[in-house]
Amino acid sequence: MVIRSVTARVLLLATLWSAVALVVIAVVISALYAKSAERAFTDLLRAQLYNVINSITIGDDNSLQGNPQLGDLRFSQPETGWYWIVEPLGTFAATPLSSSSLGVSNIAVPSILNVPFNNRYERFYPTYDAFGNHVLVAETEVVLDSDGRAARFRVSGNLSVVDSDIQGFTRNLYIALVVFGVLSLIVNGLAILFGLRPLADARRALERVRQGEVERLEGEFPREVRSLTVEMNALIDSNRRIVERARMQVGNLAHSLKTPIAVLLNEARLLDKPQAEVVRSQSEAMQAQVQSYLNRARIAAQRESLLARTEAEPVLERLIRVMRRLNPEKTFHLDIVTAGLLLAMEQQDVEETVGNLLENAARHSETEVRVTVAPAAAPDGNDGVRRNWVEIVVEDDGPGLNPDEIKEALKRGRRLDESKPGTGLGLSIVGEVTREYQGRFELTRGATGGLKAILTLPGTAKDAA
Numbered sequence: 001m002v003i004r005s006v007t008a009r010v011l012l013l014a015t016l017w018s019a020v021a022l023v024v025i026a027v028v029i030s031a032l033y034a035k036s037a038e039r040a041f042t043d044l045l046r047a048q049l050y051n052v053i054n055s056i057t058i059g060d061d062n063s064l065q066g067n068p069q070l071g072d073l074r075f076s077q078p079e080t081g082w083y084w085i086v087e088p089l090g091t092f093a094a095t096p097l098s099s100s101s102l103g104v105s106n107i108a109v110p111s112i113l114n115v116p117f118n119n120r121y122e123r124f125y126p127t128y129d130a131f132g133n134h135v136l137v138a139e140t141e142v143v144l145d146s147d148g149r150a151a152r153f154r155v156s157g158n159l160s161v162v163d164s165d166i167q168g169f170t171r172n173l174y175i176a177l178v179v180f181g182v183l184s185l186i187v188n189g190l191a192i193l194f195g196l197r198p199l200a201d202a203r204r205a206l207e208r209v210r211q212g213e214v215e216r217l218e219g220e221f222p223r224e225v226r227s228l229t230v231e232m233n234a235l236i237d238s239n240r241r242i243v244e245r246a247r248m249q250v251g252n253l254a255h256s257l258k259t260p261i262a263v264l265l266n267e268a269r270l271l272d273k274p275q276a277e278v279v280r281s282q283s284e285a286m287q288a289q290v291q292s293y294l295n296r297a298r299i300a301a302q303r304e305s306l307l308a309r310t311e312a313e314p315v316l317e318r319l320i321r322v323m324r325r326l327n328p329e330k331t332f333h334l335d336i337v338t339a340g341l342l343l344a345m346e347q348q349d350v351e352e353t354v355g356n357l358l359e360n361a362a363r364h365s366e367t368e369v370r371v372t373v374a375p376a377a378a379p380d381g382n383d384g385v386r387r388n389w390v391e392i393v394v395e396d397d398g399p400g401l402n403p404d405e406i407k408e409a410l411k412r413g414r415r416l417d418e419s420k421p422g423t424g425l426g427l428s429i430v431g432e433v434t435r436e437y438q439g440r441f442e443l444t445r446g447a448t449g450g451l452k453a454i455l456t457l458p459g460t461a462k463d464a465a
Helices: 006-055 159-210 223-268 273-305 312-326 347-364 403-409 426-436
Strands: 083-088 122-128 134-143 150-158 331-336 368-376 389-396 440-445 451-460
Touching: 006 083, 006 122, 006 134, 006 150, 006 159, 134 159, 150 159, 159 223, 223 273, 312 331, 312 347, 312 368, 312 389, 347 368, 347 389, 347 426, 347 451, 403 440, 426 440, 426 451
Parallel strands: 331 368
Antiparallel strands: 083 150, 122 134, 134 150, 368 389, 389 451, 440 451
């Protein structure tokens, strides 16, 4: 799975790194503390061992004498695992001494081969006492007098103290690191989101341009993003200049073709009627087709710039007024569901598409034509490209068309009713202009049985005006 979001990537990497780092830190600190606790425990036993050594002497009766006071009650409480033991060595036949906590029990002494003495003539080894306590024993051998009489000194401590200390520290460490990790992830996430916010601002600004709400990227951006916004604004300005040049060239071409076509139409009046009708009809068809292709070129040049905005209501009201004057015997209704709808189209393209539909509806209707304007969902394949769409429905009460006739009517130059005037280009032009704006044009049968034309056209936000 590829993560497309930069924010998600940074957050994921930061989370993974923090989690791995905290786990490693927890393991390392726990291991270091365990070694430190074990070393401290060993040092404590060594200190207690030498306290016992300093407390033991040989009496006049050649017995071991002394009562070590180690300052720890565990040496006087039975079965605690904390013991001290003094045993004579060699020919020194004295009675061994031990702490009251050991009672009559003893601790086995391992072989020197298995546990040798270190360079300080000490050795430490873990073992179990008679009560099942896991203990660590510190041992050394000391010569007690000038006669060479020696004794083995041992002090043991219960390893459960070290284990519980390490476990408690590890538990507190993990809790602290988890809390710290969660807080760090939250802080890191907020810092990352705050740091990447200019990119989100730039994206929203670019989206506003895409939606036709503004003409340039606006806002204060940090140095790292400012160069991108400057280049984008330069690209938008360049696109605007291209649009203006395209408009100028379209106007020049339309003007240059206007006079030759007008001459042909005038000359047609001087010809005999059959030839005049042929020249006139062909000139009108040529004029319509040239205008259609000029419109397509102009729309393609300015479509992506989103500089065009037309308020739907006044344009449609003007078209309805014209149609009422041209067709006084028929009724035209205009229903604006949401006031203030804006189309991201040139006004002349709106007039051409809706005007063609109105002319076709007026030509084939019986008594009335109804126009409905409302916000719409995005056409298929346009989700996410634009937020605002406008649906214009033109419906008449005429005979309507069946599905096969609808397919024929959308073909360029096809006329289903030869008895009525027209070039047969109106509906195909509507479809072409709509497609150039990435909208949708659909013909179907209306509720009254007449033809129902549905236009889904690109819109823009109200504050873009």
